[in-house]
Amino acid sequence: MQQLLARPDIWQLASGQRRPRTGISTGYRGLDALLAGHGWPRAATTELLVDKAGIGEMSLILPTLAELTRQGRMVILVNPPHIPYAPALAQAGVQLEKLLILHPRGQRDQLWAAEQSLQSGACGALIQWQGKETHADKDLRRLQLAARDGDCLHFHFRPGSCAQTPSPAALRLQLKSDGEQLALHLFKQLSGKSGQRLHLARNPDLVRQDQPLH
Amino acid sequence: MLWLCIQLPKLPLEALVRAHRAGDDAPLAVTQNSLIIEANNAAYTHNIEPGLSIATACAYCAELQLLDRDREREEQLLQHLAQWAYSFTPVVSPRSAESEKNQPDSNFACLYLEISGSLKAHRGLAPLLQQLGKELHKMRISHSMGLGHSPSAAHLLSQLPEHRQWLAETRSAPTPQQWRQWISFAPSKFLDCSHTAITKLYACGIKRVSQLLAIPLSEVGGRFGHSFIDYLARLNGTRPDPIPSFEPPAEFDSELFFPSPLDNSEQLLFPAGRLVRELCRQLQRRQLYSQRLCWTLDYGSRGSQQVTVDISQPLLDPQRLIALTKLQFERVTLKEPVQALALKCQQLQAIESHSLREDFFDEGSKQHESYQLIDKLKARLGHQALSAVTLKESYLPEQAWQNADSLTLHSKARGHQLTPVHAPRPNWLLSRPDRIQQRDHKLFYDGELRLLQGPERIDGYWWQHHRHARDYYIARGEQGSLYWVFQDLTSEHWFLHGVYS
Numbered sequence: 001m002q003q004l005l006a007r008p009d010i011w012q013l014a015s016g017q018r019r020p021r022t023g024i025s026t027g028y029r030g031l032d033a034l035l036a037g038h039g040w041p042r043a044a045t046t047e048l049l050v051d052k053a054g055i056g057e058m059s060l061i062l063p064t065l066a067e068l069t070r071q072g073r074m075v076i077l078v079n080p081p082h083i084p085y086a087p088a089l090a091q092a093g094v095q096l097e098k099l100l101i102l103h104p105r106g107q108r109d110q111l112w113a114a115e116q117s118l119q120s121g122a123c124g125a126l127i128q129w130q131g132k133e134t135h136a137d138k139d140l141r142r143l144q145l146a147a148r149d150g151d152c153l154h155f156h157f158r159p160g161s162c163a164q165t166p167s168p169a170a171l172r173l174q175l176k177s178d179g180e181q182l183a184l185h186l187f188k189q190l191s192g193k194s195g196q197r198l199h200l201a202r203n204p205d206l207v208r209q210d211q212p213l214h
Numbered sequence: 215m216l217w218l219c220i221q222l223p224k225l226p227l228e229a230l231v232r233a234h235r236a237g238d239d240a241p242l243a244v245t246q247n248s249l250i251i252e253a254n255n256a257a258y259t260h261n262i263e264p265g266l267s268i269a270t271a272c273a274y275c276a277e278l279q280l281l282d283r284d285r286e287r288e289e290q291l292l293q294h295l296a297q298w299a300y301s302f303t304p305v306v307s308p309r310s311a312e313s314e315k316n317q318p319d320s321n322f323a324c325l326y327l328e329i330s331g332s333l334k335a336h337r338g339l340a341p342l343l344q345q346l347g348k349e350l351h352k353m354r355i356s357h358s359m360g361l362g363h364s365p366s367a368a369h370l371l372s373q374l375p376e377h378r379q380w381l382a383e384t385r386s387a388p389t390p391q392q393w394r395q396w397i398s399f400a401p402s403k404f405l406d407c408s409h410t411a412i413t414k415l416y417a418c419g420i421k422r423v424s425q426l427l428a429i430p431l432s433e434v435g436g437r438f439g440h441s442f443i444d445y446l447a448r449l450n451g452t453r454p455d456p457i458p459s460f461e462p463p464a465e466f467d468s469e470l471f472f473p474s475p476l477d478n479s480e481q482l483l484f485p486a487g488r489l490v491r492e493l494c495r496q497l498q499r500r501q502l503y504s505q506r507l508c509w510t511l512d513y514g515s516r517g518s519q520q521v522t523v524d525i526s527q528p529l530l531d532p533q534r535l536i537a538l539t540k541l542q543f544e545r546v547t548l549k550e551p552v553q554a555l556a557l558k559c560q561q562l563q564a565i566e567s568h569s570l571r572e573d574f575f576d577e578g579s580k581q582h583e584s585y586q587l588i589d590k591l592k593a594r595l596g597h598q599a600l601s602a603v604t605l606k607e608s609y610l611p612e613q614a615w616q617n618a619d620s621l622t623l624h625s626k627a628r629g630h631q632l633t634p635v636h637a638p639r640p641n642w643l644l645s646r647p648d649r650i651q652q653r654d655h656k657l658f659y660d661g662e663l664r665l666l667q668g669p670e671r672i673d674g675y676w677w678q679h680h681r682h683a684r685d686y687y688i689a690r691g692e693q694g695s696l697y698w699v700f701q702d703l704t705s706e707h708w709f710l711h712g713v714y715s
Contacts, residue, residue: 054695058641058715074584082642085712086603086615087634089641096604096618102591103599113591120590122583177694205638206688206696206714210667 024153027063028200031184035171036192040064043151044170044190045144051160053081055177056202059092061155065125066093068153073124076100076117079110081129107133111143118146118154125153130162141168163187180207216330216361216387219368220346222295223322224356225311227252229287230471232354241275242473246283281473292323294468295355296460299325301499302346303332306460307365321406324372326365326457340385353492363393364455366406366448370423371396373404390451397449398424407445411438423449466493466504466559475514475551479543482511482555486543487536489557494532497562503528504559507539511546512554521546524592527585528565534586541593605632609674610682611711612643637670638688640698640712647709650699657708661692663699673703688714 023039025032032038040046040061050057065075075098077084086096102117104110110128117123126147140156147154156169163174172188181199188194222228226244231254241257243250250266260275272278289310296308305328312321329342336342343359350357360372361381371377377396388396400423402415414437420426426434426446435443447453470485486509497503509521523538592600604618614635650659657663668687675682683703690696698712 052693052695053642053715054691054697054713055693056696056715062641074587080642082644082713083615084603085611085640085643086605087611088639089603090605090634091636091639092641096602099602100588101601101603102595103601104595105599109595113595116590117587120583120587122587179694202696202714203638206666207690208667 024064025067026060027067028060030198030200031060034186034193034196034198036189040153041170041190042153043148045140045147045154045156045168047156047158047162047167047169047172049158049160049163049172049174052177055175056182056200057157057175059203060175060182060200061125061127062089062092062094064153065127066095068124069095069098071124072098074098074100074122076102076123076126078102078114078117078126078128079104079131080127081131111135111139114143115146117150118143118152119150121150121152123150123152125155127155128157130156130158137166137168144168144170215328215363216333217363217365217368218327218329218343218346219360219362219365219372220299220325220327220350221322221358221360221369221372222292222324222355223358224252225288225291225323226283227254228355229291230281230284231473232291232470240279241277242279242281243271244281244283251283279473284471287469287471288323290467290469292325295325295353297462297466297496298349298353299327300460300462301496302336302342303327303329305331307457308460309457324369326368338385339387343381361387363390363451364448365457366445366455367393367397367451369406370400370404370449374400393451398422398427402426405445407442411442414438462500464502464562466496466557466562468492469510469512469554469556471554472552475553477548477551479546479548482543482552483536483540485555486539486557487532489555490535490539491532493557493559494530494535498530500562501565502562503530503565504562506559506561507535508558508560509539509542510556510558511548511552512556513550514553516550519546519549524589524597526588526592527582538589538593541590545594605634607632609672611639611672611686615643638714640696640714642713642715644711644713647700647711650708650710652708657689657699659691659697659699659710660695663689663691663697665689665699666696669701672700686711 021038023035023037023041025039026035035041048057048060069075070093075094077099080101084099084101089099090096102113104113114126114128117126143154143156160174163172167188169188170190171186174185174187176183176185178199181201184198184200186194186196186198227242230244231242239256241254241260241262243253243257243262245251245268248268250262250268250271251264253262253264257275257278260278262271262274262278268280292308292310296306299306307326309324309326311323332342333339336345346359347357358372358378359381360368360370360374360377362368362371374396376399402420402423403412405412405415405423415426427450431443431446434446444453448455468489470489472485476482490507493504493507505525507523507525509523511519511521513519521542523535523542525535525538529535588600602618603615606614606616608614648659650657650663652658665687666689669685670687671683671685673681673683681704684700685703686698686700688696689699696714697710698714699708699710701708
């Protein structure tokens with residue numbers, strides 16, 4: 001019985017509130033409460049399905065990244081869509097000397113670099129962006145296993161159309177904007193409930209509406 | 215003073231075939247002026263020996279491979295061996311092979327080592343000689359040794375079979391009387407002088423050095439010249455015997471030549487491994503490390519190709535260096551068959567004790583792991599695929615950050631830390647500002663943009679030609695995305711510059 005209870009892939013309905021924190025805090029209380037480990041699943045892939053940049057998708061993971069760099073762990077960005085802007089990252093508390101940006105050419109090199117980094121154990125979090133190319137299911141599985149071996153957080157930004165196809169990720173979140181706020185839809189979670197929706201407000205400094213000057 | 219002379223009789227052959235595997239046994243011979251001057255063991259079984267003409271040799275053995283003698287490569291190999299010997303003793307002197315015109319070598323290349331200061335470190339003479347012999351054997355260099363109280367004496371005795379026999383069994387250095395006995399016992403043909411002088415000696419009936427030493431010196435001088443007298447005095451130990459001392463360059467440079475060119479990069483790994491192991495042995499002895507390995511693939515007359523491997527930390531483990539090299543070689547497509555592989559390391563740095571210290575605590579090993587990862591990524595993706603960002607002091611948004619070398623990734627935080635501006639800044643900056651369409655006072659970028667906040671005026675460099683005057687706003691797109699847009703005050707165009715992701 002004890003062995004059965006300890007298995008992570010068996011979800012116990014009754015013990016929802018008493019579970020200890022096994023994940024890595026997201027920095028957002030509302031989101032922590034929804035997640036099975038009260039945080040991002042440790043040593044696993046988290047898929048973030050986003051169609052539109054600029055709705056706050058990076059702000060969602062920045063608190064975690066800042067915390068990791070403060071602990072001296074390395075954070076790697078693989079093929080980010082634009083230049084990560086140093087002043088903004090520094091404001092968010094990211095230690096820039098722990099941030100490494102990779103620009104591998106071609107999909108093979110990109111997958112190789114991601115897998116090596118995840119496996120190495122030197123890296124605290126790896127963030128990957130999927131562009132137009134499609135990843136085969138076995139590649140996603142390999143990345144997930146590499147993240148498990150290297151005890152590394154793996155965030156994978158993918159286009160919203162991927163929601164239809166299954167994926168081995170431990171957590172899948174769909175991110176949209178409802179005009180003012182970031183709307184999360186949690187539609188897959190290992191060993192936890194899924195289907196919840198959550199709205200997170202954006203930074204009030206950004207969305208403050210000034211009176212026009214003229 | 216205790217001088218060891220290491221004779222290298224087969225250097226002309228070894229300089230050319232060192233890259234071969236041990237199992238290769240095709241008969242090979244090195245030629246010079248249409249004479250065979252050196253042959254390998256497989257050729258010796260076919261009765262091919264130095265001094266035969268090429269025609270005779272080919273008649274003995276039809277599949278004999280002939281290689282032209284390459285003096286430059288020999289010289290390189292000799293320098294390389296001198297560097298190796300330098301790790302045993304600080305007084306080393308290499309001597310190249312000498313030959314008179316159109317003759318086979320009268321003297322083989324050799325190395326002189328002054329070993330009186332190294333005995334204690336190696337716990338005596340016998341272990342030191344064994345160690346030297348073992349390493350030469352590993353490098354596949356055939357050699358013979360002689361021990362003497364002066365370089366000339368050592369050179370003479372290294373040719374004497376009885377002395378070599380004794381040297382293999384000895385435990386301690388001989389006494390001066392023993393040396394005198396050895397020297398006087400030696401045949402005159404081993405003397406280090408010209409052929410004509412030796413034929414003259416034999417013509418006089420002087421077959422052993424003892425007979426020569428019995429003649430009064432003035433007589434000898436009258437017959438053989440002053441330099442010969444000087445040589446005898448140095449041999450005897452009555453006069454000092456100076457030789458040029460070798461200074462190792464602060465770099466590593468070694469090359470392997472392939473008699474049969476290699477045409478795929480996997481075959482390169484074996485010789486590369488051998489070079490890396492040589493490098494590591496040398497670096498370890500001299501307590502240096504190199505931050506860059508430069509491999510040169512030599513296509514002979516068709517040029518060459520450079521492959522560099524960067525290493526971010528002091529690393530003396532040959533296995534890991536070979537792994538990094540392998541990653542690089544996998545990316546290389548060989549344009550031509552490779553004839554030689556060279557490894558160069560310039561700018562060797564001294565290892566500081568604190569950089570090699572590995573602690574049992576997490577920090578050290580994490581650091582170590584991240585260095586390993588960075589090296590691996592660099593080896594496969596290339597140097598330019600890795601970058602880091604740092605802050606920079608500037609008014610202009612696009613100049614408030616700069617690319618940093620990823621090697622600074624783990625440097626300790628500098629004392630002077632820049633503080634970023636306190637205005638809300640976007641996480642993404644576009645590499646080039648993107649033009650926004652305007653129609654009747656409305657902005658369109660992926661739907662209509664609504665300005666939320668602003669303007670924040672950034673007006674810099676007005677004292678220079680290209681003034682940057684911009685009004686920055688935060689705008690929201692129709693789908694809820696937040697953008698950082700600006701209006702250029704000189705042209706009144708609108709641009710998108712960042713994304714608040």
